[in-house]
Amino acid sequence: MNVRPGYAAKATQQFPLRLILIVPFLLQIFAAVGLVGYLSFINGQKAVNDLANQLIDKASQQVDEHLDTYLALPQQLNQINADAIASGRLNLNDPKASEQYFWSQARAFKNLSYIGCALPDGRESGAGRWVNGVDLLVYENPRRGGLASDYLADKQGNRVSLVQSYQNDPLANLWNKQVLRTRRPGWSGISTFETSTVEIAEAGKALESQNTVSNVGINYYVAVPARYPVYDQKGNLLGLLMVDLLLTNVSEFLRNLKVSPSGQVFIMERDGLLIGSSSTKPVVHKVDGKTSRFSALESSDPLIRAVAEKLKEQFNNFKTLQNTQEIEVKFNGQRQFIQVTPWRDRFGLDWLVVVTVPESDFNSQINANTRTTILLCLGALAVATILGIYTSRWITRPILKLSQASEAIATGQLDQTVETTNIKELDAVAQSFNHMASQLQDSFNELEQTNAELENRVEARTAELSQTLTDLRHTQIQLIQTEKMSSLGQLVAGVAHEINNPVNFIHGNLIHTEEYAQNLLNLVNLYQQEYPNSTANIEDEIEEIDLDFLRQDFPKLLASMRLGAERIREIVKSLRNFSRLDEAEFKEVDIHEGLDSTLLILFNRLKPTSDHPGIQVMKDYSEIPLVECYPGQLNQVFMNVLSNAIDALHESDKKRTFQEIVSNPSTIQISTELSHSNWVIVRITDNGQGMAEDVRTKLFDPFFTTKPIGKGTGLGLSISYQIVTEKHGGKLDCYSAPGQGAEFAIEIPIRQTIKPLNGALA
Numbered sequence: 001m002n003v004r005p006g007y008a009a010k011a012t013q014q015f016p017l018r019l020i021l022i023v024p025f026l027l028q029i030f031a032a033v034g035l036v037g038y039l040s041f042i043n044g045q046k047a048v049n050d051l052a053n054q055l056i057d058k059a060s061q062q063v064d065e066h067l068d069t070y071l072a073l074p075q076q077l078n079q080i081n082a083d084a085i086a087s088g089r090l091n092l093n094d095p096k097a098s099e100q101y102f103w104s105q106a107r108a109f110k111n112l113s114y115i116g117c118a119l120p121d122g123r124e125s126g127a128g129r130w131v132n133g134v135d136l137l138v139y140e141n142p143r144r145g146g147l148a149s150d151y152l153a154d155k156q157g158n159r160v161s162l163v164q165s166y167q168n169d170p171l172a173n174l175w176n177k178q179v180l181r182t183r184r185p186g187w188s189g190i191s192t193f194e195t196s197t198v199e200i201a202e203a204g205k206a207l208e209s210q211n212t213v214s215n216v217g218i219n220y221y222v223a224v225p226a227r228y229p230v231y232d233q234k235g236n237l238l239g240l241l242m243v244d245l246l247l248t249n250v251s252e253f254l255r256n257l258k259v260s261p262s263g264q265v266f267i268m269e270r271d272g273l274l275i276g277s278s279s280t281k282p283v284v285h286k287v288d289g290k291t292s293r294f295s296a297l298e299s300s301d302p303l304i305r306a307v308a309e310k311l312k313e314q315f316n317n318f319k320t321l322q323n324t325q326e327i328e329v330k331f332n333g334q335r336q337f338i339q340v341t342p343w344r345d346r347f348g349l350d351w352l353v354v355v356t357v358p359e360s361d362f363n364s365q366i367n368a369n370t371r372t373t374i375l376l377c378l379g380a381l382a383v384a385t386i387l388g389i390y391t392s393r394w395i396t397r398p399i400l401k402l403s404q405a406s407e408a409i410a411t412g413q414l415d416q417t418v419e420t421t422n423i424k425e426l427d428a429v430a431q432s433f434n435h436m437a438s439q440l441q442d443s444f445n446e447l448e449q450t451n452a453e454l455e456n457r458v459e460a461r462t463a464e465l466s467q468t469l470t471d472l473r474h475t476q477i478q479l480i481q482t483e484k485m486s487s488l489g490q491l492v493a494g495v496a497h498e499i500n501n502p503v504n505f506i507h508g509n510l511i512h513t514e515e516y517a518q519n520l521l522n523l524v525n526l527y528q529q530e531y532p533n534s535t536a537n538i539e540d541e542i543e544e545i546d547l548d549f550l551r552q553d554f555p556k557l558l559a560s561m562r563l564g565a566e567r568i569r570e571i572v573k574s575l576r577n578f579s580r581l582d583e584a585e586f587k588e589v590d591i592h593e594g595l596d597s598t599l600l601i602l603f604n605r606l607k608p609t610s611d612h613p614g615i616q617v618m619k620d621y622s623e624i625p626l627v628e629c630y631p632g633q634l635n636q637v638f639m640n641v642l643s644n645a646i647d648a649l650h651e652s653d654k655k656r657t658f659q660e661i662v663s664n665p666s667t668i669q670i671s672t673e674l675s676h677s678n679w680v681i682v683r684i685t686d687n688g689q690g691m692a693e694d695v696r697t698k699l700f701d702p703f704f705t706t707k708p709i710g711k712g713t714g715l716g717l718s719i720s721y722q723i724v725t726e727k728h729g730g731k732l733d734c735y736s737a738p739g740q741g742a743e744f745a746i747e748i749p750i751r752q753t754i755k756p757l758n759g760a761l762a
Contacts, residue, residue, distance in 0.1 A: 029381045052337040053326070060324075060341045062269070063353050066253050067343055070111075074226030074243035075185060075347060077105060078113065081241050082230050083326060092117055092239050097346065098125035098160070099138040103157030107136055113223045114139075114244040118170040120237050124148070128244065128669075130193070130221075131163065134680045141168060157579040177238060179227040186347050188225040190275065191244070192284055192291045195600070220245040222284055222293065226347070260361040266304055266354050267343075270319045272296045275351060279304065306331050307338055307356055321352060335359040398426045402433060409437060505559050513561070516554050519545040570627040588626035591680060592635075595619075598638040605646050613662050615649055620671035624680050627750050633723045637732075640716040641684050641744045642668070648688040648737035648742065678750050679730075690736045699734050713760075724748060 084090035090101055109115075116126015116139060124141040131137060131150065138159060141148040148168040153161040168174060228241040240576030254265045255278045266277035272295045274283040280541040280567050281301040283294055294300065296308035311327045315321055321340055329336045341353045346407045398421045405416040418430045523545065526538045599606070599617060608614035649666040669685045691699075700721040724732040729747035 003703055029384050032377065041713065045450055049337070052357045052359070052361075053339075055260055055263070056326075056337060056339040059263070059265060060339060060353055060354045062257060063254070063265060064341070064343055064356075067267075067351075067353075069252075070253075071224070071345060072348065073111075074224075074245045075228070077109075077112075077243050078185060078228035078241045079227055080554050081105075081117070082228060085230055085238060092119055092125075095123070095125045095140050095142070099127060099140060099153075099159070100157035102129035103138050103153055107157075111246050111249050112243060113221060113246050114242065117239045118240050120145075121173075122169060122171055123168050126242070127153075127157070134163065136161065139323070141170070141739055148577060170240070170242070175225065176227060176242075180229055180237070180240065183229055183231070185226070185228040187349055188227055190222060190224050190273075190293075192249070194224050194286070194291045202628070214650070224349075231435065233757065236612070240266050251278070255280075259355060260357045263357040264301075264303060265356075265357065266296070268296045268308075268318070268352050269353070271316055272308065274299060274304070277301065277304065303331055303336070303356065307336070307354060310338070310708070311340060311354075318352060327486065328618045329356075331358075356605060381645055386686055395426070398430065402429065405433065405437075409440070438535065464506075489626055513557055516550055516557070518552075519550065523547065547718055570693035578737065586628060588628055589631045590628050590636075591624065591672060591682065592621050594631060594635045595672075595682070598635055599670075601639070604640055605643075607616070611658070611733065612650075612663060613658065614666045615646060616665050618667060618669045620669065622673045624672055624674055625750055627748065628752055629678055629728055629748060632725075634729060636722040637723050638682075638684075638745065640720045641746070644717065645684060645686040645688070645742070645744075649686055652688040675747065679747055682746040683743055684746075685741060687741040690740045690742055692738055696736050697735055728752075 037677070081090060084101075085092065091097055098117065098697060100115070102125065106112050106115050106129070112128060113130055115123060116128070118124040118141075122141065124139070124145055126139045127136060128139070130134060134152065136153060137150045138153045139148065139150055139159060147165040149165045150163040152161045152163060154160050168411055171180075173188075179186050179188065223244040223246050226243045226245065227408065228240045228243075230241060232238055254267070254276055257265055257278060259265060259278075262277050266279065267275040273293045274296055275293075277283055277299075279301040281299065283299075284291060285294060285300075286292075296304055297312065299305050299308070307328055311318065311321070312329060314327060316326070321342060323342070326342045327338050329338055335358070337357045337359065339355045341355075343349075343351045343353050363752075400405050400417075401418050405418050409418045417434045420427045420430050438560055523538070523541055526535075530538050547649035606615045608619060645668050649668070653661050653666055667687050670684075671683045671685075673681050673683075699717050701717045721732050724730045724746055728748045729752060730746065732747075733745045734742060735745070738744035
């Protein structure tokens with residue numbers, strides 16, 4: 001095999017391939033081990049934070065799922081009972097049947113403290129658990145103002161014996177009144193109550209004898225009442241379904257959750273009152289003879305107090321917490337990771353779930369993981385070193401031969417081949433190299449031929465693209481011309497309407513003018529004939545024509561004619577100012593003049609009609625200098641934007657009554673201002689129904705329109721965008737959201753360093 005002269009001498013100055021393979025590999029392993037140790041050291045705290053957040057997120061999710069499931073039961077039972085009333089399976093006018101019905105439901109669900117129904121006349125039937133020592137009671141209130149009674153029941157829910165009687169009016173409860181007033185199912189305020197533990201002495205298996213009751217203790221309970229008003233088809237109240245759900249299970253669930261060895265979870269209302277806690281400390285106490293819940297700020301658990309105080313300090317008020325928040329608190333010398341998550345349901349409950357995890361629960365695990373990682377890296381370093389030495393010996397030889405053959409091919413000797421080896425990858429490389437050498441010359445020839453063909457294809461494709469671009473430009477010009485003609489048609493219709501009124505005004509007054517003039521001439525002739533003495537004829541004529549009135553009315557009549565003529569002159573002037581047909585050149589103009597002219601032309605669409613109170617236009621013009629622009633094209637932009645705003649307001653007003661439009665009128669606000677001293681911004685804002693984001697992003701695309709077929713081409717705003725950006729080097733933006741109207745901002749420079757090309761787009 002021939003090699004390039006001087007190759008052997010040059011090779012003696014290089015490092016051996018074996019050394020190059022081993023040394024960098026070992027350096028990488030050393031660097032990796034050092035980096036892992038360093039990262040393990042500095043990222044230990046981050047690992048603690050991440051692990052704490054994962055555990056807290058998991059605990060919060062479990063609490064949310066439990067609350068969703070647990071608190072869905074009362075509303076589901078109320079819905080079932082409402083359906084039973086509607087189908088006739090539950091007769092509220094039969095107290096004993098109602099008691100047995102509610103007794104069976106209370107027996108099935110042990111976490112219900114009460115379930116029942118109150119009628120509009122104050123009668124009430126139900127069952128539940130509110131006396132310790134008795135598994136289940138049935139309850140009846142026969143009438144408003146009567147005595148409510150609790151009864152023991154047998155296994156079928158039938159009354160057996162009276163336990164106690166007391167005064168109770170369910171419809172006088174403020175929470176119940178609120179539900180009846182809203183006529184919708186909902187939750188009442190959380191109630192805290194105490195129950196007396198009693199012993200019942202039974203006489204006989206059937207519980208037929210009178211029971212004796214003795215107080216032996218007090219227990220405290222927390223329950224959340226669910227209320228469901230039931231109405232007939234005429235809207236008359238049939239009854240108020242009531243389910244009181246014990247919240248004791250919430251605290252039991254939180255205690256069994258085990259977020260971490262020392263982690264805690266507690267739930268509170270927006271006013272800070274506790275609902276449940278994983279702590280062994282109670283959430284209910286008795287103060288001044290009244291049973292109440294602890295506030296988180298006054299809890300007997302110091303950790304709950306510390307967390308609540310931190311939340312109040314940072315957010316000022318628990319009601320401001322609308323999203324999940326993560327904070328840290330120092331407690332007993334160590335960090336506590338805290339996550340506060342709002343929990344809400346569709347019936348009005350709005351609670352805060354607070355999960356706390358101390359940093360100490362993770363440090364030992366993180367340190368152990370770090371040591372294990374470092375030991376594994378050191379072991380990997382030793383194994384990698386041995387494998388690297390052996391592998392380098394195996395790879396060096398075939399690579400050296402392949403290198404020598406490549407050098408020969410580089411000198412033009414294309415008939416080189418290398419021997420295959422028993423290494424699969426190197427064998428594939430050797431075969432590929434041999435195939436490459438045999439095909440290299442053919443590839444060179446094919447490449448030259450391909451280059452020639454590509455050049456021919458590029459020339460042909462370039463010619464096609466050039467022709468296509470020319471056709472597209474012609475089509476664009478035609479479409480723009482069509483759109484402009486459509487806009488001019490609206491313009492002419494508006495101008496014709498405005499000119500018609502003053503012309504008729506002048507025409508109607510000309511008849512009176514001629515009559516007055518003739519009368520005055522007749523009077524003058526008579527004065528000439530009869531002068532100097534006034535004759536009876538002159539007096540009669542003066543009285544006939546009412547000379548005094550003629551003298552007063554004649555100037556007014558002429559003034560009216562002059563006013564009509566001026567009106568026609570202003571309209572024609574505005575038409576010229578808008579179209580600027582004689583001012584196609586780039587020149588300095590007053591932007592306010594163009595805006596006012598456009599508004600005058602569109603006045604027919606803005607003014608009140610018999611079925612619409614009109615659109616109010618508010619102008620807020622700032623003092624701005626003359627602006628270099630194409631006046632006619634810029635007026636076309638104002639026309640397109642204002643027309644779209646008027647269309648949007650009319651479309652929005654179709655959904656409102658005349659009185660609604662009067663009380664909240666449709667408005668268009670036009671303002672101008674200077675920006676950075678050398679730019680002018682024109683803002684056109686309407687208070688219509690706005691537009692969605694997917695519509696707003698396509699506003700300036702050609703042919704995009706939200707109007708019905710035949711009402712718009714979709715080119716007005718596209719052409720306006722080209723006029724502002726390409727012809728004037730400015731910006732045209734739209735800001736809008738559903739229900740918030742739309743604002744178009746037209747921004748153009750006052751002076752342009754490079755004048756745009758002359759000519760209109762249409």
